[in-house]
Amino acid sequence: MNKPKRILISGASIAGPVLAFWLNKYGFEVTLIEKAPRPRPGGQAIDVRGKALEILARMGVLSGARELRTQMKGVSLQDADGNETWRSEERTLSGGRFENGDVELLRDDLAKLLLDRIQGVQVIDIRYGTSILSLDERAEGICATMQDGNKRIYDLVVGADGLHSNVRALVFGEESQFLRSLDLGLAVFSSPNILGLRDWQIAFRDDQGGYCVYTARENSELRIAVGFRATMEDERRGSVREQKALVADRCVGFRWEMPKLLKYMDAATDFYFGVAAQICMEYWSKGRVALVGDAAYCPSPFSGQGTSLAIVGAYVLAQELSGSEKGHAAAFERYETRMRPYVLINQALALRDQARDRDATYSDEQIDAAKNAIELD
Secondary structure (H helix, E strand, C coil), X not given: CCCCCEEEEECCCCHHHHHHHXXXXXXXXXXXEECCCCCCCCCCEEEECCHHHHHHHHHCXXXXXXXXXXXXXXXXXXXXXXXXXXXXXXXXXXXXXXXXXXEEEEHHHHHHHHHHHHHCCCCCEEEECCCEEEEEEEXXXXXXXECCCCEEEECEEEECCCCCCHHHHHHHCCHHHCEEEEEEEEEEEEEECCCCCCCEEEEEECXXXXXXXXXXXXXXXXXXXXXXXXXXXXXXXXXXXXXXXXXXXXXXXCCCCHHHHHHHHCCCCCCEEEEEEEECCCCCXXXXXXXXXXXXXXXXXXXXXXXXXXXXXXXXXXXXXXXXXXXXXXXXXXXXXXXXXXXXXXXXXXXXXXXXXXXXXXXXXXXXXXXXXXXXX
16 A cells, blocks of 8 residues: 655645644654635634644744733723623633643634744745635545646645635535534724723623624733624625624624724734634544544534644644554544544533533533643654
8 A cells, every 4th residue: 555645735824734743753744735815813812732842843833822822910890881791810711720731822823833833844835815626536546626626636635724624614614514503603803092001801691792802912912802602604794894894793892891892893914704613523534534622523612622623634644644554544544533532522522611500610620631632643
């Protein structure tokens, strides 16, 4: 059985660059494509936890991630009028601890760190502004036809292209089979720090939605995250301009300083809107194609583990392919066997958190177990 050599990866956010790094290290010829014309700005503060930290260390970027970490000193919950109802300098909103080994940093900072790590590797071909139009599996490989007109045969193709994966749709079919919507729209954008916050988060939540406002870029700006009831049809509707109008309409009832902050959304160039969801699949590979990260097993933002799952999944997939003397099918099977228990426990975390039942809150020990529920070779 010939060992695969030429691998195409679609998606250059988190899982894609990690996978490209390790495949290159193991001697594969890697092409990494991204449909956006350039690295995507914006996004929430995300956590890197457990085994994912060990992988960043093996990549030589953990110290850089720690230098970029947010510097939150605490969090306040408030009522609709802005009156503080609870504060903590020890625990985060999700019940975790501020002082622990986790690294919280902005999504775009982590993505840049990973891309910088691989862009110096001349043998990794990175292309922006293109995506896969079709995949045709043949005896000698899989032919990928690109949006930019390029066509090439690869040994394998990996979809690392997120919740609404193009590769998954091309190979596995309509996403409605796999997508479990949590019916909460999430919008994130930046504004100047007009509140004068310093290393702090402020949050509000009720049955209809809520928001979280926190400092970024050494307190020079704010990241504003708002949530409200929404469906996938809301996400699919219209342009970015129309999505901003939708968010403004759904958030019109927010009080406190939110009307002022929402005015900055219109000019925000890092605006993101999506509906929280999970991806649940019986298998993550088919023929010469595999999925990794959110494309295969998105746990939703409620888990706090999406980034770590992407990093660990990319590492495990590359590792299994590097020892694929029995062929890619056996490597894909081992990847799924190793990853699935880790994925399932972290997807369960998200569903339990969404219930917002204080009696259902996980203990520190249970959270730590979920973060480390996989062994790395």
